[in-house]
Amino acid sequence: xxxxxxxxxxRLRRTPGLRALVRETHLEPSQFIYPxxxxxxxxxxxxxxSMPGVAxxxxxxxxAEVGAATGDGVTSVxxxxxxxxxxxxxxxxxxxxxxVQQAVRAIRAAHPQTVIVTDVCLCxxxxxxxxxxxxxxxxxxxxxxxxLVEEALSHAEAGADVxxxxxxxxxxxxxxxxxxxxxxxxxxxxxxxxxxYASAFYGPFREAAESTPAFGDRRxxxxxxxxxxxxxxxxxxxxxxxxxxxxVKPALPYLDILWRVKDTFGLxxxxxxxxxxxxxxxxxxxxxxxxxxRAMMESLISIRxxxxxxxxxxxxxxAARVL
Ligand code: PBG
Numbered sequence: 001x002x003x004x005x006x007x008x009x010x011r012l013r014r015t016p017g018l019r020a021l022v023r024e025t026h027l028e029p030s031q032f033i034y035p036x037x038x039x040x041x042x043x044x045x046x047x048x049x050s051m052p053g054v055a056x057x058x059x060x061x062x063x064a065e066v067g068a069a070t071g072d073g074v075t076s077v078x079x080x081x082x083x084x085x086x087x088x089x090x091x092x093x094x095x096x097x098x099x100v101q102q103a104v105r106a107i108r109a110a111h112p113q114t115v116i117v118t119d120v121c122l123c124x125x126x127x128x129x130x131x132x133x134x135x136x137x138x139x140x141x142x143x144x145x146x147x148l149v150e151e152a153l154s155h156a157e158a159g160a161d162v163x164x165x166x167x168x169x170x171x172x173x174x175x176x177x178x179x180x181x182x183x184x185x186x187x188x189x190x191x192x193x194x195x196x197y198a199s200a201f202y203g204p205f206r207e208a209a210e211s212t213p214a215f216g217d218r219r220x221x222x223x224x225x226x227x228x229x230x231x232x233x234x235x236x237x238x239x240x241x242x243x244x245x246x247x248v249k250p251a252l253p254y255l256d257i258l259w260r261v262k263d264t265f266g267l268x269x270x271x272x273x274x275x276x277x278x279x280x281x282x283x284x285x286x287x288x289x290x291x292x293x294r295a296m297m298e299s300l301i302s303i304r305x306x307x308x309x310x311x312x313x314x315x316x317x318x319a320a321r322v323l
Contacts, residue, residue, distance in 0.1 A: 030074075033310055034077045034313070034316035035314060036077055038100055042058050045058075051278060051314065066107050069316065072320040073323070076115035082124060083124065087127055090126040093125040100155060117161065117163075117164050117191060120148055148165060152179065153183055163180075164247070174241035191244065194248070196223060198222035198223060205276075245268040247270040248269065249272035250273070255302065255306040261307070262307030273312065297322060
Protein backbone atom coordinates (compact mmCIF):
# COMPACT_ATOMS: atom_id res chain seq x y z
CA UNK A 1 0.00 0.00 0.00
CA UNK A 2 1.38 3.50 -0.86
CA UNK A 3 1.67 5.91 2.06
CA UNK A 4 -1.26 8.30 2.26
CA UNK A 5 0.80 11.43 1.39
CA UNK A 6 -0.72 14.62 -0.02
CA UNK A 7 2.68 16.17 -0.61
CA UNK A 8 5.51 14.37 -2.32
CA UNK A 9 8.29 16.90 -3.02
CA UNK A 10 10.12 14.22 -4.99
CA ARG A 11 7.54 14.60 -7.81
CA LEU A 12 9.34 17.73 -8.97
CA ARG A 13 12.81 16.16 -8.69
CA ARG A 14 12.04 13.19 -10.93
CA THR A 15 13.63 14.32 -14.23
CA PRO A 16 16.29 16.86 -15.30
CA GLY A 17 13.55 18.85 -17.05
CA LEU A 18 11.38 19.09 -13.94
CA ARG A 19 14.39 20.03 -11.83
CA ALA A 20 15.37 22.77 -14.26
CA LEU A 21 11.79 24.07 -14.32
CA VAL A 22 11.71 24.72 -10.58
CA ARG A 23 15.34 25.80 -10.12
CA GLU A 24 15.47 28.98 -8.04
CA THR A 25 19.03 30.17 -8.63
CA HIS A 26 21.02 30.52 -11.83
CA LEU A 27 24.64 31.14 -12.64
CA GLU A 28 25.77 33.11 -15.68
CA PRO A 29 29.38 33.69 -16.77
CA SER A 30 28.59 37.43 -16.78
CA GLN A 31 28.22 37.24 -12.99
CA PHE A 32 31.83 36.16 -12.53
CA ILE A 33 34.80 38.45 -11.91
CA TYR A 34 38.08 36.78 -12.82
CA PRO A 35 41.11 37.75 -10.67
CA UNK A 36 44.44 38.14 -12.48
CA UNK A 37 47.97 38.80 -11.19
CA UNK A 38 49.98 41.16 -13.38
CA UNK A 39 53.80 40.99 -13.20
CA UNK A 40 56.56 42.82 -15.08
CA UNK A 41 58.23 41.45 -18.20
CA UNK A 42 57.10 39.88 -21.44
CA UNK A 43 55.92 36.37 -22.18
CA UNK A 44 55.87 35.58 -18.45
CA UNK A 45 53.44 33.00 -17.08
CA UNK A 46 54.61 31.88 -13.64
CA UNK A 47 52.35 29.25 -12.01
CA UNK A 48 51.40 29.66 -8.34
CA UNK A 49 52.26 26.45 -6.50
CA SER A 50 49.43 26.66 -3.98
CA MET A 51 46.82 27.65 -6.62
CA PRO A 52 46.93 25.10 -9.47
CA GLY A 53 45.66 26.73 -12.67
CA VAL A 54 46.53 30.27 -11.53
CA ALA A 55 49.64 32.13 -12.70
CA UNK A 56 51.32 35.51 -12.46
CA UNK A 57 51.30 36.92 -15.99
CA UNK A 58 52.99 39.78 -17.79
CA UNK A 59 50.81 42.35 -19.56
CA UNK A 60 50.94 40.61 -22.97
CA UNK A 61 49.88 37.30 -21.40
CA UNK A 62 47.16 39.05 -19.40
CA UNK A 63 45.70 40.46 -22.61
CA ALA A 64 45.72 36.96 -24.14
CA GLU A 65 44.10 35.53 -21.00
CA VAL A 66 41.37 38.18 -21.06
CA GLY A 67 40.74 37.24 -24.70
CA ALA A 68 40.41 33.57 -23.75
CA ALA A 69 38.15 34.41 -20.81
CA THR A 70 35.97 36.54 -23.09
CA GLY A 71 35.69 33.51 -25.37
CA ASP A 72 34.35 31.56 -22.37
CA GLY A 73 31.81 34.31 -21.66
CA VAL A 74 33.63 35.88 -18.71
CA THR A 75 33.46 39.64 -19.21
CA SER A 76 34.84 41.08 -15.94
CA VAL A 77 38.33 40.91 -14.49
CA UNK A 78 39.96 42.04 -11.23
CA UNK A 79 43.62 43.07 -11.44
CA UNK A 80 46.33 42.71 -8.79
CA UNK A 81 49.83 44.05 -9.40
CA UNK A 82 53.30 42.68 -8.69
CA UNK A 83 55.59 45.69 -8.97
CA UNK A 84 59.25 45.59 -10.01
CA UNK A 85 60.18 47.53 -6.86
CA UNK A 86 58.78 47.62 -3.34
CA UNK A 87 59.47 50.18 -0.63
CA UNK A 88 58.19 51.17 2.82
CA UNK A 89 55.46 53.42 1.41
CA UNK A 90 54.43 51.24 -1.53
CA UNK A 91 55.24 54.13 -3.90
CA UNK A 92 54.94 52.05 -7.06
CA UNK A 93 51.23 51.50 -6.34
CA UNK A 94 50.38 54.74 -8.13
CA UNK A 95 53.06 54.53 -10.84
CA UNK A 96 51.39 55.20 -14.24
CA UNK A 97 53.85 52.64 -15.67
CA UNK A 98 53.08 50.06 -12.97
CA UNK A 99 51.86 46.58 -13.96
CA VAL A 100 48.19 47.23 -13.17
CA GLN A 101 48.11 50.61 -14.91
CA GLN A 102 49.77 49.12 -18.01
CA ALA A 103 47.46 46.12 -17.99
CA VAL A 104 44.37 48.35 -17.74
CA ARG A 105 45.44 50.32 -20.83
CA ALA A 106 46.36 47.18 -22.78
CA ILE A 107 43.11 45.36 -21.94
CA ARG A 108 41.09 48.49 -22.72
CA ALA A 109 42.77 48.72 -26.14
CA ALA A 110 42.41 45.03 -27.04
CA HIS A 111 39.02 44.30 -25.42
CA PRO A 112 37.08 47.57 -25.10
CA GLN A 113 33.98 45.88 -23.66
CA THR A 114 35.74 44.14 -20.75
CA VAL A 115 34.73 45.36 -17.29
CA ILE A 116 38.04 46.20 -15.63
CA VAL A 117 38.11 46.21 -11.83
CA THR A 118 41.34 47.03 -9.98
CA ASP A 119 42.29 46.05 -6.45
CA VAL A 120 43.36 49.10 -4.45
CA CYS A 121 45.68 48.22 -1.57
CA LEU A 122 49.32 48.72 -0.66
CA CYS A 123 50.22 45.22 0.56
CA UNK A 124 51.53 44.11 -2.83
CA UNK A 125 53.70 47.23 -3.06
CA UNK A 126 55.20 47.63 0.41
CA UNK A 127 58.50 46.01 1.36
CA UNK A 128 56.95 44.81 4.65
CA UNK A 129 53.77 43.44 3.03
CA UNK A 130 51.40 45.53 5.15
CA UNK A 131 48.37 47.30 3.70
CA UNK A 132 49.62 50.77 4.60
CA UNK A 133 52.25 52.96 6.17
CA UNK A 134 53.70 51.31 9.28
CA UNK A 135 54.98 53.38 12.19
CA UNK A 136 56.19 51.63 15.35
CA UNK A 137 54.59 48.41 14.16
CA UNK A 138 51.17 50.02 13.63
CA UNK A 139 49.43 50.33 10.26
CA UNK A 140 48.52 54.03 10.24
CA UNK A 141 45.07 54.85 8.99
CA UNK A 142 44.96 58.43 7.76
CA UNK A 143 48.34 58.69 5.99
CA UNK A 144 47.53 55.37 4.27
CA UNK A 145 44.20 56.69 3.00
CA UNK A 146 46.01 59.53 1.20
CA UNK A 147 48.17 56.98 -0.66
CA LEU A 148 45.16 54.82 -1.52
CA VAL A 149 43.49 57.84 -3.11
CA GLU A 150 46.56 58.33 -5.34
CA GLU A 151 46.57 54.64 -6.26
CA ALA A 152 42.85 54.64 -7.11
CA LEU A 153 43.31 57.80 -9.18
CA SER A 154 46.11 56.24 -11.21
CA HIS A 155 43.87 53.23 -11.93
CA ALA A 156 41.02 55.50 -13.00
CA GLU A 157 43.36 57.52 -15.20
CA ALA A 158 44.52 54.31 -16.89
CA GLY A 159 40.87 53.52 -17.64
CA ALA A 160 39.56 51.21 -14.90
CA ASP A 161 35.75 50.93 -14.75
CA VAL A 162 35.68 50.06 -11.06
CA UNK A 163 38.22 50.55 -8.28
CA UNK A 164 38.00 48.06 -5.42
CA UNK A 165 39.68 49.12 -2.17
CA UNK A 166 40.62 46.01 -0.16
CA UNK A 167 42.72 47.68 2.53
CA UNK A 168 40.03 48.15 5.25
CA UNK A 169 41.25 51.58 6.38
CA UNK A 170 38.53 53.79 7.89
CA UNK A 171 37.23 56.55 5.63
CA UNK A 172 38.90 55.41 2.44
CA UNK A 173 35.72 55.11 0.40
CA UNK A 174 34.76 58.76 0.97
CA UNK A 175 38.31 59.95 0.36
CA UNK A 176 38.60 57.95 -2.87
CA UNK A 177 35.17 59.18 -4.07
CA UNK A 178 36.21 62.80 -3.43
CA UNK A 179 39.58 62.27 -5.11
CA UNK A 180 38.02 60.67 -8.19
CA UNK A 181 35.35 63.37 -8.49
CA UNK A 182 37.83 66.22 -8.06
CA UNK A 183 39.88 64.76 -10.92
CA UNK A 184 36.80 64.46 -13.14
CA UNK A 185 36.40 60.68 -12.81
CA UNK A 186 32.79 60.94 -11.70
CA UNK A 187 31.86 57.76 -13.59
CA UNK A 188 34.51 55.51 -12.09
CA UNK A 189 32.61 53.18 -9.75
CA UNK A 190 33.75 51.97 -6.34
CA UNK A 191 33.29 48.37 -5.22
CA UNK A 192 34.25 48.35 -1.58
CA UNK A 193 35.62 45.30 0.15
CA UNK A 194 33.22 46.34 2.92
CA UNK A 195 32.95 43.25 5.10
CA UNK A 196 36.43 41.83 4.78
CA TYR A 197 37.46 39.44 7.52
CA ALA A 198 40.93 38.66 8.90
CA SER A 199 40.89 35.20 7.35
CA ALA A 200 43.23 32.22 7.17
CA PHE A 201 41.73 31.50 3.75
CA TYR A 202 43.88 34.22 2.11
CA GLY A 203 47.04 32.11 2.51
CA PRO A 204 47.52 30.99 -1.11
CA PHE A 205 46.75 34.51 -2.43
CA ARG A 206 49.68 35.89 -0.49
CA GLU A 207 51.95 33.53 -2.41
CA ALA A 208 50.36 34.68 -5.67
CA ALA A 209 50.55 38.38 -4.81
CA GLU A 210 53.80 38.13 -2.85
CA SER A 211 52.12 40.10 -0.06
CA THR A 212 52.67 38.08 3.13
CA PRO A 213 53.28 40.54 5.99
CA ALA A 214 56.89 40.34 7.17
CA PHE A 215 55.71 40.63 10.80
CA GLY A 216 52.38 40.74 12.64
CA ASP A 217 49.02 40.26 10.93
CA ARG A 218 46.04 42.21 9.59
CA ARG A 219 43.76 41.97 12.62
CA UNK A 220 44.00 45.68 13.46
CA UNK A 221 42.07 46.55 10.29
CA UNK A 222 40.36 43.44 8.87
CA UNK A 223 37.26 42.18 10.70
CA UNK A 224 37.01 39.61 13.47
CA UNK A 225 35.42 36.40 12.07
CA UNK A 226 33.18 36.28 15.15
CA UNK A 227 31.33 39.49 14.24
CA UNK A 228 28.18 39.84 12.15
CA UNK A 229 26.46 43.03 13.37
CA UNK A 230 29.73 44.87 12.86
CA UNK A 231 29.65 43.85 9.19
CA UNK A 232 26.33 45.66 8.73
CA UNK A 233 27.77 48.77 10.33
CA UNK A 234 30.87 48.57 8.14
CA UNK A 235 28.75 48.19 5.00
CA UNK A 236 26.48 51.09 6.03
CA UNK A 237 29.52 53.34 6.47
CA UNK A 238 30.88 52.45 3.03
CA UNK A 239 27.50 53.06 1.37
CA UNK A 240 27.26 56.44 3.12
CA UNK A 241 30.68 57.32 1.76
CA UNK A 242 29.71 56.45 -1.81
CA UNK A 243 30.30 52.75 -2.45
CA UNK A 244 28.42 51.66 -5.61
CA UNK A 245 28.85 47.97 -4.86
CA UNK A 246 29.82 46.22 -1.65
CA UNK A 247 31.63 42.97 -1.08
CA VAL A 248 31.71 40.22 1.49
CA LYS A 249 34.95 38.27 1.73
CA PRO A 250 35.63 35.33 2.07
CA ALA A 251 32.46 33.76 0.67
CA LEU A 252 31.50 30.27 1.84
CA PRO A 253 32.36 30.64 5.56
CA TYR A 254 30.47 33.97 5.54
CA LEU A 255 27.24 33.18 3.66
CA ASP A 256 25.25 34.38 6.67
CA ILE A 257 26.93 37.78 6.38
CA LEU A 258 26.31 37.86 2.63
CA TRP A 259 22.63 37.13 3.16
CA ARG A 260 22.25 39.82 5.82
CA VAL A 261 24.10 42.44 3.78
CA LYS A 262 22.01 41.78 0.67
CA ASP A 263 18.79 41.61 2.66
CA THR A 264 19.51 44.80 4.61
CA PHE A 265 20.87 47.09 1.89
CA GLY A 266 19.85 45.56 -1.44
CA LEU A 267 22.86 47.15 -3.14
CA UNK A 268 24.69 45.21 -5.87
CA UNK A 269 26.68 42.82 -3.73
CA UNK A 270 29.76 40.80 -4.60
CA UNK A 271 31.28 37.87 -2.76
CA UNK A 272 34.92 36.88 -3.04
CA UNK A 273 35.41 33.11 -3.28
CA UNK A 274 38.97 33.47 -2.06
CA UNK A 275 42.21 31.65 -2.75
CA UNK A 276 41.95 29.23 0.18
CA UNK A 277 38.41 28.25 -0.79
CA UNK A 278 39.66 27.55 -4.33
CA UNK A 279 42.80 25.69 -3.28
CA UNK A 280 40.95 23.41 -0.85
CA UNK A 281 38.67 22.16 -3.63
CA UNK A 282 41.64 21.87 -6.02
CA UNK A 283 43.70 19.87 -3.51
CA UNK A 284 40.87 17.51 -2.57
CA UNK A 285 40.02 17.09 -6.27
CA UNK A 286 43.64 16.31 -7.18
CA UNK A 287 43.69 13.63 -4.48
CA UNK A 288 40.48 12.07 -5.73
CA UNK A 289 38.74 12.88 -2.44
CA UNK A 290 36.10 15.11 -3.98
CA UNK A 291 34.48 15.58 -7.40
CA UNK A 292 36.10 18.92 -8.25
CA UNK A 293 33.74 20.17 -11.00
CA ARG A 294 30.67 19.39 -8.88
CA ALA A 295 32.17 20.91 -5.73
CA MET A 296 33.09 24.01 -7.76
CA MET A 297 29.57 24.47 -9.13
CA GLU A 298 27.97 23.77 -5.74
CA SER A 299 30.21 26.39 -4.10
CA LEU A 300 29.32 29.01 -6.71
CA ILE A 301 25.57 28.34 -6.74
CA SER A 302 25.55 28.50 -2.92
CA ILE A 303 27.18 31.92 -3.02
CA ARG A 304 24.56 33.12 -5.53
CA UNK A 305 21.72 31.62 -3.46
CA UNK A 306 22.96 33.52 -0.39
CA UNK A 307 22.57 36.79 -2.29
CA UNK A 308 25.65 37.53 -4.37
CA UNK A 309 25.05 39.41 -7.61
CA UNK A 310 28.67 39.00 -8.63
CA UNK A 311 31.19 36.33 -7.62
CA UNK A 312 34.92 36.93 -7.70
CA UNK A 313 36.42 33.53 -8.37
CA UNK A 314 39.57 31.89 -9.73
CA UNK A 315 37.15 29.30 -11.15
CA UNK A 316 35.52 31.87 -13.46
CA UNK A 317 36.72 30.32 -16.71
CA UNK A 318 36.27 26.69 -15.57
CA ALA A 319 32.74 27.38 -14.33
CA ALA A 320 31.84 29.36 -17.46
CA ARG A 321 32.89 26.40 -19.59
CA VAL A 322 30.67 24.05 -17.55
CA LEU A 323 27.76 26.47 -18.08
C1 PBG B 1 44.69 42.63 -0.17
C2 PBG B 1 43.92 41.48 -0.66
C3 PBG B 1 43.97 40.18 -0.17
C4 PBG B 1 43.09 39.43 -0.96
C5 PBG B 1 42.51 40.28 -1.89
N1 PBG B 1 43.03 41.55 -1.68
C6 PBG B 1 44.84 39.56 0.84
C7 PBG B 1 44.88 40.04 2.21
O1 PBG B 1 44.03 40.82 2.67
O2 PBG B 1 45.83 39.64 2.88
C8 PBG B 1 42.82 37.95 -0.79
C9 PBG B 1 42.19 37.27 -1.95
C10 PBG B 1 42.27 35.79 -1.93
O3 PBG B 1 42.63 35.15 -0.91
O4 PBG B 1 41.94 35.19 -2.96
N2 PBG B 1 45.17 43.41 -1.22
